[in-house]
Amino acid sequence: MKKIKLFPKIFLFTFAMMLLISFIAHLLIFLIAPAQNVLVTNILVTNAGASTLSEVDMPRLITQTMLKTFPISILCCAAISALFSYFFSRGITTPILSLSKSANQMLKLEPDAKAIVSSKDEIGALATDINNLYQSLLLTIRNLELEKEKVSLAEKEKIDFLRTASHELKTPVTELNATLENMILGIGEYRDYETYLPKCKEITEQIGDMIRDILNASRLQTQGNNEPCSNFSLRALLTELCEPYRLIAEAKGVKFKIELSSDAFVYLPEGQLKKAISNILSNAVNYTEAGQSILVVFDKNKLSVSNECSVLPPEQLQHIFEPFYRPDLAHSQATGGNGLGLYIVQTILDKLRLKYQFVPMPNDRGMSFTIQF
Known part of the structure; x- marks a missing residue:
């Protein structure tokens, strides 16, 4: 089916309505005027006896007839125009009001909000575009919510990671501090520096390895993969x-x-x-x-x-x-x-x-x- 644009629809409908109004008005004149003319002619012939049709004042008669039929024609034209205008206005405003209602629902981000597409003209195309735009908006909002959840989860994982890292580092640091303190005070077996100094060095290497791994893991979390392929x-x-x-x-x-x-x-x-x-x-x-x-x-x-x-x-x-x-x-x-x-x-x-x-x-x-x- 060929699509009819909104402007041609309005033009054709208005033009047809005006033609119809004019046709009905003239039709009433041509139908009623001869009847009035015949009625007057019959009266004149009866009263004058031998009078003929040529003796009747036809212009005056036509004028009187048109004046008599003019109010009727005006009333009929007004009624028909009002009827057609009502349906015409309703046909134009109904889809616009429907779009307005759908837009208000979309403003509230109702998931089932949808503009009704009831035609294939510009209003129908507008309703389709509004639906596509709204679906795109909902998709964007959902993606943003997912990204927000991912960011929140990443932040939580980062905090948990740092908290656990601090706890893991605390153990060797405490052990190293206690060993060095006992060595300084010369308590018991800690006087044997040749035994405990290598042990302290081993603990510091363990701490260094752990710090390096923590930094590497943290760098992977925050920076991602910046190395070129x-x-x-x-x-x-x-x-x-x-x-x-x-x-x-x-x-x-x-x-x-x-x-x-x-x-x-x-x-x-x-x-x-x-x-x-x-x-x-x-x-x-x-x-x-x-x-x-x-x-x-x-x-x-x-x-x-x-x-x-x-x-x-x-x-x-x-x-x-x-x-x-x-x-x-x-x-x-x-x-x-x-x-x-x-x-x-x-x-x-x-x-x-x-x-x-x-x-x-x-x-x-x-x-x-x-x-x-």
Whole structure:
């Protein structure tokens, strides 16, 4: 169906109405005037006997007839004009009032507010545009609310992270302070400086490592990933990263095996990916005891780092990526770390949008961390 614009509709309707009014007015004149003329003529013929039609004053008769029919014509035209004007005005104002009502509902941000589209003219197009604009506004508001929730959640996580970091730093700092104070006072075994000075140095290194990891984690939270992406070979990257950890593992009596059966080039921030994989390898070396083994496999765009160790129960795996979380096994070991390694790994991989999982190996022989590129 061809669309008729609003202006032609108004013009055609008004023009047709005026033609109709004029036609009805003239029709009344032409219908009533002859009847009046015949009536007067008959009267004249009857009274005069031999009088003829030519003796009648026709102009005067026509004038009188038009004067008699003019009020009737005016009343009919006024009634018809009022009727048509009513329906015409109603047809124009009804959709506008409907738009106004819908706009007031939209002003209150009612989710089900909608302008009724009852025609295909400019008013119908306006109603459609208003609906589209309102839906876009609601979508923008929802997105802003989601962003607000994300910001609030990020702020809460940041506060919780700093609170936990302060608590974690408090323990080694308190231990270091107590050790130094006892050494200064020369209390008991603390007089043996050769034993406790290296221990103090070890504590300071532990604090330094923890502060470095806290700063790295905080930087990842606040700044995100500002490192530019580059195209590089995963095979070359893994070969470079695995070598130092292979030496550390062999020094501990741990077997370290690498199987890189394929290669892939990725376009990612190389430094960020190095940090994540290094933390995974370090975690595997730290939690693998002498006589056990570590296997690094890259095949079909999938990297897996598997190490033989005690399998973590599901209740601990649920919290393994939380900051400063350490499994029960780690609390009794010197290599337990500070609980930020896997948290940093998760933060980096999430920002790089890489799929990963940390699950027990088949037959519960250990744990396996996999990344899908």
